[in-house]
Amino acid sequence: MSRVKLGDVAVEHKETCKGNKDGYPVVGLEHLTPEEVSLTNWDENNDNTFTKMFRKGNVLFGRRRAYLKKAAVAPFDGICSGDITVIEAIPDRVFPDLLPFIIQNDDLFTYAIGKSAGSLSPRVKWEYLKDYEFELPNMDRQKELSDILWAMDTAKKSYQKLIVATDELVKSQFIEMFGKPGTDPYEWGLTTLGECCELNPRRPRDMKPDIDYSFVAMPSVSEDGRIDASIERPYSEVCKGFTYFAENDVLFAKITPCMENGKGGVAKGLKNGAGFGSTEFHVLRPIKGTSDPYWLYIITMFPKFRSDAEKVMTGTGGQRRVPITYLSEYRIALPPIELQEQFAAFVRQSDKSKFELEKALSELTATYKRILAENLG
Missing domain, CATH: 3.90.220.20 (DNA methylase specificity domains)
Structure with missing residues (x-):
C-alpha cells in the first residue's frame, strides 16, 4: 500500500x-x-x-x-x-x-x-x-478489489430491483382488486375521496397535556411508506403550529418536491396513539367500516394521482402545495371494506418482504463501505 x-x-x-x-x-x-x-x-x-x-x-x-x-x-x-x-x-x-x-x-x-x-x-x-x-494497494490487489466491489454493486442493484418490484406488485394487486384509481370497473359507484375519509381532522380537546406524543418532521417520512415515529415531544411543545394526526392516519406530503417524490405513509406505533408533525402534511383518516388506511395510502402513491396533484398545486417556486380540495374532490370507487381489508393484509405481508430486502441491502452497503474505508482510506 x-x-x-x-x-x-x-x-x-x-x-x-x-x-x-x-x-x-x-x-x-x-x-x-x-x-x-x-x-x-x-x-x-x-x-x-x-x-x-x-x-x-x-x-x-x-x-x-x-x-x-x-x-x-x-x-x-x-x-x-x-x-x-x-x-x-x-x-x-x-x-x-x-x-x-x-x-x-x-x-x-x-x-x-x-x-x-x-x-x-x-x-x-x-x-x-x-x-x-x-x-x-498494488496492481494485483487493485484488480481483486475491483472485482469484489463490482460484484457487490451488482448484488446491490438486484436488491434494489426486487424492492421496486415489490412496490409495483402492490399496485398491480390494487388494480386487480379495485381497478385503476378514478375508474369503477366493478360498478360500486364513483364517489369522492373526501367521502371515504376524514381530511385534516381536528385535534381532540381532551388530549392529555402532561404526556409525550410522537413528533414527525418531513425528513422522518420516506418515499416508500416508512414513517419514523420514534421522536417524542411534550404536548406543550407541539400542540400549536404543527399538524395533528393519530394511529392509522395516512400522511400525504403536500409541498414540492416532497409530494412529487412520493413522501407519505400510514402512521403506526405512535406514542400514546397520536402525533404531531410538519404543517406540510395533509392527513387522511379512514372512516371505520368504510375505508382502510392501506387502501387510502396506495391510492395516493399511484403516479397518476401524484401527477394530477402536481397540475393543481398553488404557489410559486419551492413553495407550491397541493390544495386540500384536490383530495376532497378526487373521484374514486369505494369497494366493500372486506375487500379493502384483504388488500391491507397483502400490503402488510409485502412490507415484511420489503423490510427483509432493505435489511439485506443495508448490510451489504455497510460491508461495501467498510471495504472501501479499509482498502482506500
Whole structure:
C-alpha cells in the first residue's frame, strides 16, 4: 500500500465536441444518481448547449453541490454538462475499473465539500480535487478489489430491483382488486375521496397535556411508506403550529418536491396513539367500516394521482402545495371494506418482504463501505 494523490493516478479529460453532436448520448447533473457508481440515465436529445466530451470508462463527477455525492462511470462515449468533471484513469498507475470506486467514496466527497467555493451552488475544481490523498494497494490487489466491489454493486442493484418490484406488485394487486384509481370497473359507484375519509381532522380537546406524543418532521417520512415515529415531544411543545394526526392516519406530503417524490405513509406505533408533525402534511383518516388506511395510502402513491396533484398545486417556486380540495374532490370507487381489508393484509405481508430486502441491502452497503474505508482510506 502506498499513499497517493488522485492527480497521481488520474487526469481531467478535456475534450470538446466541435462537430455534429448527433448520436452522442447527453448527460446532465440530473442524470447522475447520488451514491450510485453506474450511470443508468441519460438523454438522447441533442438540443442543448453542452460541448464537453467524455469517453467510455471515464468517471463523471458532479462538481456542483458535491454533498449530493454524484459520480458514475460512463458506459459509452457522450457529451456532458460543464458542471461535470470528466476524470480519466492513468492505466499504468491505477486499475481503471477501480477508479470509479475511488471517486464514488464518502471520504472523497467530504474532501470535495471542503474544497468547494460558492454559496448557492458551491463547486469544486479539479485543481483541488486532484490533491485528494488515499491509500492505493498494488496492481494485483487493485484488480481483486475491483472485482469484489463490482460484484457487490451488482448484488446491490438486484436488491434494489426486487424492492421496486415489490412496490409495483402492490399496485398491480390494487388494480386487480379495485381497478385503476378514478375508474369503477366493478360498478360500486364513483364517489369522492373526501367521502371515504376524514381530511385534516381536528385535534381532540381532551388530549392529555402532561404526556409525550410522537413528533414527525418531513425528513422522518420516506418515499416508500416508512414513517419514523420514534421522536417524542411534550404536548406543550407541539400542540400549536404543527399538524395533528393519530394511529392509522395516512400522511400525504403536500409541498414540492416532497409530494412529487412520493413522501407519505400510514402512521403506526405512535406514542400514546397520536402525533404531531410538519404543517406540510395533509392527513387522511379512514372512516371505520368504510375505508382502510392501506387502501387510502396506495391510492395516493399511484403516479397518476401524484401527477394530477402536481397540475393543481398553488404557489410559486419551492413553495407550491397541493390544495386540500384536490383530495376532497378526487373521484374514486369505494369497494366493500372486506375487500379493502384483504388488500391491507397483502400490503402488510409485502412490507415484511420489503423490510427483509432493505435489511439485506443495508448490510451489504455497510460491508461495501467498510471495504472501501479499509482498502482506500
